[in-house]
Amino acid sequence: MDVFSVSSLEEAVSLLNTKKNAAIVAGGTDLLVKKVRNKLSVDSLIDICGISMLKEISNEVDCIRIGALTTFATLERELDAHPFCAALRQAACEMGAPQIRNRATIGGNIVTGSPAGDGIIALLALDAKIELISESEKRTVPLYDFFTGPGKTVIRPDEILTALIIPNQSGKSCFYKVGKRNALAVAVLSEAIYAEIREGKFETIRITVGSAAPTPIRAFRTEKFLLANRFNDEAVHESIRLIRDEISPIDDVRATAAYRREVAGNILRVLLQQLEK
Numbered sequence: 001m002d003v004f005s006v007s008s009l010e011e012a013v014s015l016l017n018t019k020k021n022a023a024i025v026a027g028g029t030d031l032l033v034k035k036v037r038n039k040l041s042v043d044s045l046i047d048i049c050g051i052s053m054l055k056e057i058s059n060e061v062d063c064i065r066i067g068a069l070t071t072f073a074t075l076e077r078e079l080d081a082h083p084f085c086a087a088l089r090q091a092a093c094e095m096g097a098p099q100i101r102n103r104a105t106i107g108g109n110i111v112t113g114s115p116a117g118d119g120i121i122a123l124l125a126l127d128a129k130i131e132l133i134s135e136s137e138k139r140t141v142p143l144y145d146f147f148t149g150p151g152k153t154v155i156r157p158d159e160i161l162t163a164l165i166i167p168n169q170s171g172k173s174c175f176y177k178v179g180k181r182n183a184l185a186v187a188v189l190s191e192a193i194y195a196e197i198r199e200g201k202f203e204t205i206r207i208t209v210g211s212a213a214p215t216p217i218r219a220f221r222t223e224k225f226l227l228a229n230r231f232n233d234e235a236v237h238e239s240i241r242l243i244r245d246e247i248s249p250i251d252d253v254r255a256t257a258a259y260r261r262e263v264a265g266n267i268l269r270v271l272l273q274q275l276e277k
């Protein structure tokens with residue numbers, strides 16, 4: 001297998017265009033596990049870690065732009081400056097272990113397309129978009145439209161994910177994950193919320209759930225109910241019932257579907273309580 005280390009985006013997209021069976025490698029924490037398990041069938045790897053412009057977090061007029069090579073350790077350190085992004089910071093703090101967080105990138109987390117991806121669940125609640133670049137085109141895709149199935153996305157073989165764009169917002173967000181243990185655990189179920197509340201009513205709410213369906217999902221019915229009602233104990237109680245009904249988890253090695261439904265309601269209760277603080 002050939003490995004190419006590049007230091008510019010131009011070089012990377014050009015190589016992707018010419019090498020027909022190639023894969024990008026960023027932190028390598030997903031890709032190299034696949035390789036060790038003989039589940040990686042590519043002829044070349046394009047290592048993009050040398051492209052420094054993909055490691056920047058910048059504040060633009062109406063958004064925060066996070067380079068695809070930003071590691072979870074950097075998100076953990078630097079998102080304090082953006083309180084409405086608390087969900088993403090919490091997801092970064094709980095992801096893997098320090099060794100993994102120092103290597104794993106947010107771009108790699110998104111492209112892996114796992115329904116359990118911690119960064120993905122937080123970013124969906126923040127209404128993020130992603131930027132994809134090929135030699136011939138640059139396009140922006142709402143993150144919600146990126147996933148088509150477990151591990152499947154709309155990225156084309158000639159494209160690189162360059163950045164995530166999170167619109168500036170005035171509300172609060174939070175993230176919570178239940179795993180089989182406290183660290184190094186893939187989520188049995190995870191949720192994130194972004195909300196703006198005024199005079200006891202939700203003006204905006206987005207609830208996202210991981211490990212509850214073939215792709216990361218929004219709990220639209222539960223959101224609609226909360227938007228239509230005052231934020232009080234009765235509404236919280238009903239929203240817990242709704243979210244358990246709305247998701248479609250499966251039984252697998254980590255948990256049963258019934259357990260996941262139960263946990264989805266319990267996490268929602270915790271997150272709604274956190275919004276009140």
Ligand SMILES: Cc1cc2nc3c(=O)[nH]c(=O)nc-3n(C[C@H](O)[C@H](O)[C@H](O)COP(=O)(O)OP(=O)(O)OC[C@H]3O[C@@H](n4cnc5c(N)ncnc54)[C@H](O)[C@@H]3O)c2cc1C
Nearest residue numbers: 024026027028029030031096104105108109111117118161
């Ligand atoms: C021990 C361990 C614990 C883990 N714990 C967690 C956890 O708690 N939560 C969690 O969500 N994940 C976890 N993971 C999974 C993994 O660490 C993350 O998904 C990570 O964010 C992947 O990023 P990476 O930079 O290492 O990606 P890589 O392994 O380099 O790449 C992953 C995939 O994305 C593609 N890719 C990467 N960057 C780009 C780009 N910019 N443009 C186009 N394609 C790209 C690659 O071609 C590959 O297909 C864990 C993994 C390990 C090994």
